[in-house]
Amino acid sequence: xxxTMTVLVTGASGFVGAEVTARLTAAGHTVLALVHRNGDLxxxxxxxxxxxxxxxxxxxxxxxxxxxxLTHDVRHVVAAADRIVHCAAVTDFGLPEERYESIxxxxxxxxxxxxxxxxxxxxxxxxxxxxxxxxxxxxxxxxDVGQSPGNDYEKSKLTAETLVxxxxxxxxxxxxxxxxIVTGAAxxxxxxxxxxxxxxxxxxxxxxxxxxxGHYDAALDLVPVDRVADLVTxxxxxxxxxxxLTLHAVGHELTLREFSDVLAEYPSFQVPRFVxxxxxxxxxxxxxxxxxxxxxxxxxxxxxxxxxxxxxxxVAAFSEGPAPTGGxxxxxxxxxxxxxxxxxxxxxxxxxxxxxxxxxxx
Amino acid sequence: MILTEDQLQGLxxxxxxxxxxxxxxxxxxxxxxxxxxxxxxxxxxxxxIGRSEDDLPTMPSLLFxxxxxxxxxxxxxxxLTDQLRTLEDGAKRPGxxxxxxxxxxxxxxxxxxxRGHALVGEVKAMLPVERFRRIAADWxxxxxRQSLRYAMALLCLGEADEAVDWSRAxxxxxxxxxxxxxxxxxxxxxxxxxxLDRADRPEVRDRxxxxxxxxPAPGDADAARGHLAACLAxxxxxxxxxxPWRPERLTVERVAGVTTWQTGERIHVIRGRRxxxxxxxxxxxxxxxxxxxxxxPQVLAATAxxxxxxxxxxxxAFLRYGLIRLVWKGGGTVTPSLPLAAPPGPxxxxxxxxxxxxSVRGAAVSGPDAIDLVPLPxxxxxxxxxALVWSNVVVENAVEDLTGALQRGQWRVAxxxxxxxxxAALRGLFSAYGVNPLPADSDLVRRIDLLPPATRVIxxxxxxxxxxxxxxxxxxxxxxxxxxxxAALVRDAAGADAFPASFDSADTWRATLQLGYDWLxxxxxxxxxxxxxxxxxxxxxNGAQPHQTARRAAA
Numbered sequence: 001x002x003x004t005m006t007v008l009v010t011g012a013s014g015f016v017g018a019e020v021t022a023r024l025t026a027a028g029h030t031v032l033a034l035v036h037r038n039g040d041l042x043x044x045x046x047x048x049x050x051x052x053x054x055x056x057x058x059x060x061x062x063x064x065x066x067x068x069x070l071t072h073d074v075r076h077v078v079a080a081a082d083r084i085v086h087c088a089a090v091t092d093f094g095l096p097e098e099r100y101e102s103i104x105x106x107x108x109x110x111x112x113x114x115x116x117x118x119x120x121x122x123x124x125x126x127x128x129x130x131x132x133x134x135x136x137x138x139x140x141x142x143x144d145v146g147q148s149p150g151n152d153y154e155k156s157k158l159t160a161e162t163l164v165x166x167x168x169x170x171x172x173x174x175x176x177x178x179x180x181i182v183t184g185a186a187x188x189x190x191x192x193x194x195x196x197x198x199x200x201x202x203x204x205x206x207x208x209x210x211x212x213x214g215h216y217d218a219a220l221d222l223v224p225v226d227r228v229a230d231l232v233t234x235x236x237x238x239x240x241x242x243x244x245l246t247l248h249a250v251g252h253e254l255t256l257r258e259f260s261d262v263l264a265e266y267p268s269f270q271v272p273r274f275v276x277x278x279x280x281x282x283x284x285x286x287x288x289x290x291x292x293x294x295x296x297x298x299x300x301x302x303x304x305x306x307x308x309x310x311x312x313x314x315v316a317a318f319s320e321g322p323a324p325t326g327g328x329x330x331x332x333x334x335x336x337x338x339x340x341x342x343x344x345x346x347x348x349x350x351x352x353x354x355x356x357x358x359x360x361x362x
Numbered sequence: 363m364i365l366t367e368d369q370l371q372g373l374x375x376x377x378x379x380x381x382x383x384x385x386x387x388x389x390x391x392x393x394x395x396x397x398x399x400x401x402x403x404x405x406x407x408x409x410x411i412g413r414s415e416d417d418l419p420t421m422p423s424l425l426f427x428x429x430x431x432x433x434x435x436x437x438x439x440x441x442l443t444d445q446l447r448t449l450e451d452g453a454k455r456p457g458x459x460x461x462x463x464x465x466x467x468x469x470x471x472x473x474x475x476x477r478g479h480a481l482v483g484e485v486k487a488m489l490p491v492e493r494f495r496r497i498a499a500d501w502x503x504x505x506x507r508q509s510l511r512y513a514m515a516l517l518c519l520g521e522a523d524e525a526v527d528w529s530r531a532x533x534x535x536x537x538x539x540x541x542x543x544x545x546x547x548x549x550x551x552x553x554x555x556x557x558l559d560r561a562d563r564p565e566v567r568d569r570x571x572x573x574x575x576x577x578p579a580p581g582d583a584d585a586a587r588g589h590l591a592a593c594l595a596x597x598x599x600x601x602x603x604x605x606p607w608r609p610e611r612l613t614v615e616r617v618a619g620v621t622t623w624q625t626g627e628r629i630h631v632i633r634g635r636r637x638x639x640x641x642x643x644x645x646x647x648x649x650x651x652x653x654x655x656x657x658x659p660q661v662l663a664a665t666a667x668x669x670x671x672x673x674x675x676x677x678x679a680f681l682r683y684g685l686i687r688l689v690w691k692g693g694g695t696v697t698p699s700l701p702l703a704a705p706p707g708p709x710x711x712x713x714x715x716x717x718x719x720x721s722v723r724g725a726a727v728s729g730p731d732a733i734d735l736v737p738l739p740x741x742x743x744x745x746x747x748x749a750l751v752w753s754n755v756v757v758e759n760a761v762e763d764l765t766g767a768l769q770r771g772q773w774r775v776a777x778x779x780x781x782x783x784x785x786a787a788l789r790g791l792f793s794a795y796g797v798n799p800l801p802a803d804s805d806l807v808r809r810i811d812l813l814p815p816a817t818r819v820i821x822x823x824x825x826x827x828x829x830x831x832x833x834x835x836x837x838x839x840x841x842x843x844x845x846x847x848x849a850a851l852v853r854d855a856a857g858a859d860a861f862p863a864s865f866d867s868a869d870t871w872r873a874t875l876q877l878g879y880d881w882l883x884x885x886x887x888x889x890x891x892x893x894x895x896x897x898x899x900x901x902x903x904n905g906a907q908p909h910q911t912a913r914r915a916a917a
Contacts, residue, residue, distance in 0.1 A: 211876065216886065261887060264621035267631075267652040267686075271623065273879050284872055332616075339655045 011088030019229030150302035189333030207270030214304025223251030388478025502539035520674030628724030684708020713737030
């Protein structure tokens with residue numbers, strides 16, 4: 001694709017959005033970066049995003065509001081975009097259901113309204129975990145198969161993706177990218193913010209919760225943020241090839257057994273004891289463990305039950321980028337980065353912070 | 363040279379006369395005499411070079427000519443070409459360059475031609491001598507840096523005497539590197555004094571011998587530090603480079619295949635999936651304080667924060683046993699080796715002699731600072747502890763079954779259940795002593811002869827119990843008392859930790875189950891044999907037993 005484009009990126013200051021924005025401008029395209037608040041766009045390496053050679057125009061908006069809360073003039077500029085990449089979403093767990101509804105579902109609806117108005121091709125960033133709580137192979141061409149979402153986040157993303165598919169049936173050109181659990185950079189393990197799986201790792205490796213319900217053959221899929229950003233960018237830039245596709249941006253499938261094998265390589269880490277969910281009882285946890293279980297682990301324990309494999313046949317056929325390999329070495333890189341930054345380290349010494357409710361840890 | 367050309371030619375004639383006359387050889391004298399060293403008892407080393415394309419034998423022929431030991435090696439031009447090329451190719455990674463290859467090339471390049479001068483010259487010209495000096499100097503320099511960095515690490519760890527030995531090794535390697543750069547490339551340090559004399563830098567030579575002779579008093583850390591500082595200063599003068607006194611550049615890193623598994627309070631470190639080290643409480647605390655990737659001084663400070671006094675020797679032992687490694691920032695893993703010796707590699711201590719060896723909480727240790735090597739391969743260690751946990755559960759379960767059978771007057775059932783309890787207790791006893799796989803149940807009593815004499819008292823009690831019959835409530839009560847007494851004897855012999863009464867309360871039962879999960883996990887890591895599939899079922903159901911569910915729920 002030789003000519004330059006103008007791309008509206010929602011959630012441009014987010015974990016994936018900032019990286020997509022950087023890639024698009026680096027490829028010479030103009031990015032209209034929709035952000036909720038003022039402030040620098042920060043890349044995953046912690047540095048301020050320096051656009052170029054393509055231009056970057058920051059647009060302050062609110063995807064909770066119809067028309068993304070944009071002024072008439074700005075809406076006019078946005079309407080001229082050649083592509084929309086919809087990255088904006090709330091991914092923290094344990095929030096009130098209305099937050100997911102307003103940002104992930106209503107936000108997607110507002111983006112779709114914008115896209116439908118001008119038939120602007122849309123790349124929608126969903127999640128591989130729209131598959132819900134089930135075992136076996138999750139295919140890219142499946143969406144609603146009667147699955148039961150593992151939490152309100154998954155439910156909201158399933159609803160949002162269903163809206164996107166409906167819009168596609170109304171002749172909106174769309175491509176969907178479904179990342180699994182987005183984690184640090186493939187080569188360095190570096191991560192801008194310690195969210196999603198990271199607080200879980202912190203609580204477990206510190207031994208704050210020693211017994212966790214889960215199956216050792218359950219699998220978590222971790223995908224490097226650069227892999228996701230590459231694929232989203234590729235879908236936007238090679239939209240003709242991506243149109244109509246759903247792409248599993250998945251990376252390193254690691255069973256809980258592999259997880260604990262790798263954790264055991266670190267002398268200072270406690271290795272959690274996974275017990276069959278049927279045999280697990282919260283009341284049997286110690287008084288010290290229970291608050292951490294309630295606040296952090298319980299939000300994620302649905303992932304410790306699923307023996308899921310994400311099929312990525314469509315990505316393999318579409319993407320010109322290399323597929324990730326080596327789950328254990330990648331996990332080590334993530335953990336090593338956490339040690340280098342001091343996010344993970346030695347044994348616990350502090351009591352839980354009672355004010356945190358979003359799954360993050362001190 | 364200590365031999366004249368005529369003497370050498372004469373020795374060669376007599377030597378060749380003993381070899382088959384098939385090939386036209388070019389001949390060179392190599393080794394210490396060619397180098398200008400040697401003494402009357404030095405070997406004569408002839409290298410015979412043929413134009414043959416065939417591989418010639420690597421083993422030398424040994425002859426005794428005129429009372430001298432003569433070694434004759436044969437190499438084809440192609441073999442020598444390959445040798446020199448391999449050296450060139452490997453020169454960028456001096457840490458991986460073999461001493462033997464370097465030595466062979468050195469001897470060739472510094473050899474003295476005796477026959478076929480043109481061919482010898484042709485071969486030697488394949489690697490300019492200046493280039494070889496650089497390679498040899500870099501090779502020694504690499505080793506010197508490793509030794510000096512290791513000495514620095516040992517000093518941090520409080521192992522002053524060992525540090526002095528490595529400082530001294532680094533000193534030799536430093537001066538050998540310097541001398542090699544001046545053309546004194548002969549590898550064997552035996553002739554170092556002559557090499558330094560020939561180098562004609564008396565101030566360097568004298569300083570070297572001064573440092574070499576320095577002998578810090580044993581245990582004197584300040585003196586050891588002073589000695590290392592002097593060696594480092596000397597190395598800097600000789601432009602060794604990359605060894606500043608900066609221990610913070612040493613980081614503690616993971617060794618592939620080393621994993622940590624905790625059961626109860628016991629920490630086990632498994633090396634290469636084969637050996638299990640059981641750590642005493644203080645050693646375990648030091649191990650747990652190790653945050654990988656951090657500088658050594660920071661690791662030591664963090665360990666000190668845990669309240670452990672003098673953690674250095676424990677960390678040094680972890681290092682020695684290959685449970686951790688040290689990396690010099692920008693310089694790779696610190697791999698020390700003495701001059702002309704291979705890196706020693708991880709040390710394996712003698713196996714622990716603590717008995718009984720195992721409990722449900724893990725391997726026994728000899729003391730709080732212990733880093734004991736469990737005298738069982740890792741998979742059998744894991745299988746034995748799982749069998750121990752399982753036998754513990756089965757004893758309790760069988761005693762409860764026995765009680766139920768007696769209440770209902772089911773005498774035959776009671777007899778069989780009592781035997782089951784006795785067999786399970788004996789399996790636990792064997793497992794506590796590390797016996798795995800276990801003898802057949804029918805052979806358990808006889809095989810108590812495998813265990814220490816203190817366990818023999820159990821034999822008579824168990825034999826009698828296995829023959830006991832029941833035909834009345836009175837006999838039944840007696841049987842139950844005897845079974846409990848037998849289990850108590852086993853507990854006495856194996857230790858209460860090895861064989862806790864797991865059903866005393868809901869808490870002890872849960873604790874036993876959790877240990878069961880932990881052992882299953884270790885067993886899975888090691889691909890060990892599970893005691894029986896039933897163990898998995900029990901653990902999966904959180905220990906609910908069909909006939910005991912109500913009682914358990916009430917508890």
